[in-house]
Amino acid sequence: MDRWEILLWVVLPYAAVAVFVTGHWFRYRRDQYGWGARSTQLLESRALRYGSNLFHLGALAAIGGHVMGILVPRSLTDAVGLGERSYHVIAGVGGLVAGGAATAGLLILVWRRAHYPRVRVTTTRMDVATFGLLAASILTGMWATIANVIDEALYRETVAPWFRGLLTLDPDPSLMAGVPLAFAVHVSIVWLLYALWPFSRLVHVWSIPIDYFRRSPISYRGAVGAARARR
Amino acid sequence: MRIRAQMGMVMNLDKCIGCHTCSVTCKNVWTNRRGTEYVWFNNVETKPGRGYPRDYEDQERWKGGWELDKHGRLRLRAGGKLKKLATIFHNPDLPTLDDYYEPWTYDYEHLISAPSSDVQPVAQPISQVTGDPLKLERGPNWDDDLAGSETSAALDVDRRGLEEQVRIEFEQAFMMYLPRICEHCINPSCVASCPSGAMYKREEDGIVLVDQEACRSWRYCVSGCPYKKVYFNWQTGKAEKCNLCYPRLEAGLPTVCSETCVGRLRHLGVVLIDSDRVEQAASVPDEHDLLQAQLSLFLDPEDPEVRAQARRDGIADDWIEAARRSPVYALAKRFGVALPLHPEYRTLPMVWYVPPLSPVESLIEHTLDPDAGADDVFGTIEQLRIPVEYLASFLSAGDPEPVRASLRRLMTMRAYMRAKNLHGEAEAQVAHDVGMSVEDLEEMYQQVAIADYHDRYVLPKRHGELSASVLVDQGACGIDFTQPGVQAPDPAGAAEGPAEDFDLRRYLVEPMRGEEGSPDGR
Numbered sequence: 001m002d003r004w005e006i007l008l009w010v011v012l013p014y015a016a017v018a019v020f021v022t023g024h025w026f027r028y029r030r031d032q033y034g035w036g037a038r039s040t041q042l043l044e045s046r047a048l049r050y051g052s053n054l055f056h057l058g059a060l061a062a063i064g065g066h067v068m069g070i071l072v073p074r075s076l077t078d079a080v081g082l083g084e085r086s087y088h089v090i091a092g093v094g095g096l097v098a099g100g101a102a103t104a105g106l107l108i109l110v111w112r113r114a115h116y117p118r119v120r121v122t123t124t125r126m127d128v129a130t131f132g133l134l135a136a137s138i139l140t141g142m143w144a145t146i147a148n149v150i151d152e153a154l155y156r157e158t159v160a161p162w163f164r165g166l167l168t169l170d171p172d173p174s175l176m177a178g179v180p181l182a183f184a185v186h187v188s189i190v191w192l193l194y195a196l197w198p199f200s201r202l203v204h205v206w207s208i209p210i211d212y213f214r215r216s217p218i219s220y221r222g223a224v225g226a227a228r229a230r231r
Numbered sequence: 232m233r234i235r236a237q238m239g240m241v242m243n244l245d246k247c248i249g250c251h252t253c254s255v256t257c258k259n260v261w262t263n264r265r266g267t268e269y270v271w272f273n274n275v276e277t278k279p280g281r282g283y284p285r286d287y288e289d290q291e292r293w294k295g296g297w298e299l300d301k302h303g304r305l306r307l308r309a310g311g312k313l314k315k316l317a318t319i320f321h322n323p324d325l326p327t328l329d330d331y332y333e334p335w336t337y338d339y340e341h342l343i344s345a346p347s348s349d350v351q352p353v354a355q356p357i358s359q360v361t362g363d364p365l366k367l368e369r370g371p372n373w374d375d376d377l378a379g380s381e382t383s384a385a386l387d388v389d390r391r392g393l394e395e396q397v398r399i400e401f402e403q404a405f406m407m408y409l410p411r412i413c414e415h416c417i418n419p420s421c422v423a424s425c426p427s428g429a430m431y432k433r434e435e436d437g438i439v440l441v442d443q444e445a446c447r448s449w450r451y452c453v454s455g456c457p458y459k460k461v462y463f464n465w466q467t468g469k470a471e472k473c474n475l476c477y478p479r480l481e482a483g484l485p486t487v488c489s490e491t492c493v494g495r496l497r498h499l500g501v502v503l504i505d506s507d508r509v510e511q512a513a514s515v516p517d518e519h520d521l522l523q524a525q526l527s528l529f530l531d532p533e534d535p536e537v538r539a540q541a542r543r544d545g546i547a548d549d550w551i552e553a554a555r556r557s558p559v560y561a562l563a564k565r566f567g568v569a570l571p572l573h574p575e576y577r578t579l580p581m582v583w584y585v586p587p588l589s590p591v592e593s594l595i596e597h598t599l600d601p602d603a604g605a606d607d608v609f610g611t612i613e614q615l616r617i618p619v620e621y622l623a624s625f626l627s628a629g630d631p632e633p634v635r636a637s638l639r640r641l642m643t644m645r646a647y648m649r650a651k652n653l654h655g656e657a658e659a660q661v662a663h664d665v666g667m668s669v670e671d672l673e674e675m676y677q678q679v680a681i682a683d684y685h686d687r688y689v690l691p692k693r694h695g696e697l698s699a700s701v702l703v704d705q706g707a708c709g710i711d712f713t714q715p716g717v718q719a720p721d722p723a724g725a726a727e728g729p730a731e732d733f734d735l736r737r738y739l740v741e742p743m744r745g746e747e748g749s750p751d752g753r
Contacts, residue, residue: 032444032445033443033444033467033469035444036446036447037449037468038467038468039448039449039450039463039468040468041327041450042325042327042328042450042453042463043360043465044327045321045325045327048321049321049323052320052321053320053321055320057320117360117361117363118328118333118360118361118465121360121361121362122465207447209319209426209427209428209447211427212312212315212316212425212426212428217422217423218419218422218423218432219422219428219430219431219432220431220432220433220434221431221432221433221434221707222433222434222435
């Protein structure tokens with residue numbers, strides 16, 4: 001087996017996951033103050049309304065699609081009577097809509113960040129890197145989606161089992177040997193995004209306020225003898 | 232009954248001269264950092280005027296505070312938790328910087344570095360956010376002293392429906408000042424709006440704070456607060472707000488705004504409240520009953536049973552004693568002259584105001600002869616639709632009666648003390664006419680007219696010895712800084728030295744330094 005294949009399809013994923021996990025652990029412990037979405041809505045609201053909603057909803061839908069395409073094995077969709085043909089249509093249409101929305105949203109957000117000086121000054125180097133990798137991930141993802149619509153690549157036979165192999169600590173890089181370039185590039189870039197994730201503002205994803213639904217409306221914290229209610 | 236101690240403030244508006252000293256000293260202490268240039272924990276507004284941020288009182292637009300649903304239950308005006316989660320990517324009710332103002336400084340450097348020329352060099356305004364030249368179109372006190380009132384005071388939200396009465400024509404104009412800080416509400420809608428649970432009320436004194444480490448930048452507190460007294464630090468992406476100078480209060484010192492107030496118009500004190508009935512009080516159907524409902528939460532510290540219960544609920548004896556001497560309790564409940572700001576928001580605010588007589592008096596001067604007796608003045612207060620109704624529009628949910636009652640007592644106090652000073656005696660009947668005893672009236676005089684330091688500020692110290700651990704709450708207290716060691720911008724504009732260690736935070740939160748130089752000379 002090519003050493004590059006092992007590097008790309010075994011070492012890179014596990015290295016990225018290792019950074020992802022330890023990075024989050026480290027940052028959560030050491031940088032609560034920096035942990036958040038760092039919203040810029042105060043500085044510019046109108047473009048954000050379209051950009052942010054399109055991007056977030058598109059990205060969430062795309063993530064849902066990935067879960068369906070990668071984590072759900074083909075045998076399961078076959079078992080529930082979803083044929084290859086209809087799966088392909090659903091994946092293609094869904095992927096184009098979700099990816100299209102995320103792309104449009106991201107373009108608006110990038111334009112907004114560059115165009116409005118107020119937003120520009122709040123941009124950190126980490127933000128530039130994050131935007132760059134996000135854009136690369138989404139654009140290559142669109143490329144793969146479109147390529148897949150034109151010429152069906154049976155990624156559920158290659159990428160998906162390879163990914164599940166990573167999860168079960170039994171990776172088989174040979175599965176990735178013949179995947180179309182679009183998929184290979186997309187997958188590799190996303191690993192880099194994972195490695196960057198814990199150090200970027202993307203950590204806000206893990207702070208979805210689920211607790212809000214359980215908490216009583218008015219929170220009290222006492223100085224005297226009370227345990228501190230955290231997050 | 233579960234009793235809590237709640238810190239409160241009363242401002243005597245008759246004494247406010249609009250000097251903004253409170254705002255400036257507050258700013259110098261708390262918000263002179265990058266990201267908070269536009270943040271005024273304390274500001275002073277001219278009424279009639281649009282307020283800060285502009286038109287903040289227009290809850291149809293901003294959806295701050297609480298309302299009753301059709302079953303009479305209390306709910307956030309901005310909608311429920313599901314709606315918040317659905318709009319978390321873009322909060323539709325959030326003001327932008329333009330609703331406040333883009334903070335600016337001046338390009339002073341140009342004054343000394345400009346090349347020789349025939350004309351004087353000019354320091355032009357530059358944005359403190361971007362460093363770019365800025366056309367000044369709005370500011371934190373743009374309509375100070377009715378400046379531009381044709382376009383600003385005319386748009387005052389509180390004037391709606393009273394346009395005919397509250398005239399802004401020059402000859403008939405009146406104005407007053409309204410200093411505002413966070414209300415440290417008993418039923419704070421900002422706390423209820425916070426998805427992260429970062430906002431909380433301190434159990435021991437009711438101060439509302441933002442845990443800077445738990446804040447996740449969802450910004451619903453900013454839109455949820457009807458007073459717009461939670462601000463968003465655009466540099467750190469965290470909410471910040473007035474913390475009632477709790478480090479000073481804990482040491483028995485008044486807030487900075489109070490301490491530096493040249494009019495000595497602020498009073499600080501503790502009120503014992505029945506915390507079990509808060510929701511009930513905030514849910515009374517008629518807005519006009521909210522004042523009485525909130526007053527019913529303020530328990531009488533002279534009642535031995537209240538004191539015994541307070542002790543059982545863990546309130547220290549010196550705090551209970553402070554509650555007995557509390558100027559807030561006295562002015563709000565015993566004397567009944569202080570009123571809450573916009574009780575109709577149902578947040579049960581704890582910064583109250585003694586309504587000003589001065590706009591009333593200025594009208595009396597026009598309509599009565601200078602030697603008019605108290606009776607004439609009373610008659611005038613009764614008849615006046617302005618500015619009583621205008622005051623009522625923001626101090627008593629539009630009900631003129633509490634404002635009239637307060638003004639009547641204040642006038643009576645003046646007449647009574649004047650008679651006593653000039654003639655050596657005064658009729659007790661005048662006090663009884665406004666439902667007060669002579670003792671109360673004289674005590675009220677001591678409180679609102681003499682107002683010695685120790686009468687204005689009755690502040691029991693914090694019982695630090697009872698705290699589980701002081702260090703555990705580090706960072707949770709509403710103050711934090713992006714870089715340890717660099718805590719405030721150097722006003723002289725000295726360049727920052729290189730960081731000593733690699734600090735991840737520099738990458739995560741510090742914006743890039745542009746080649747064209749950074750704003751405000753930093």
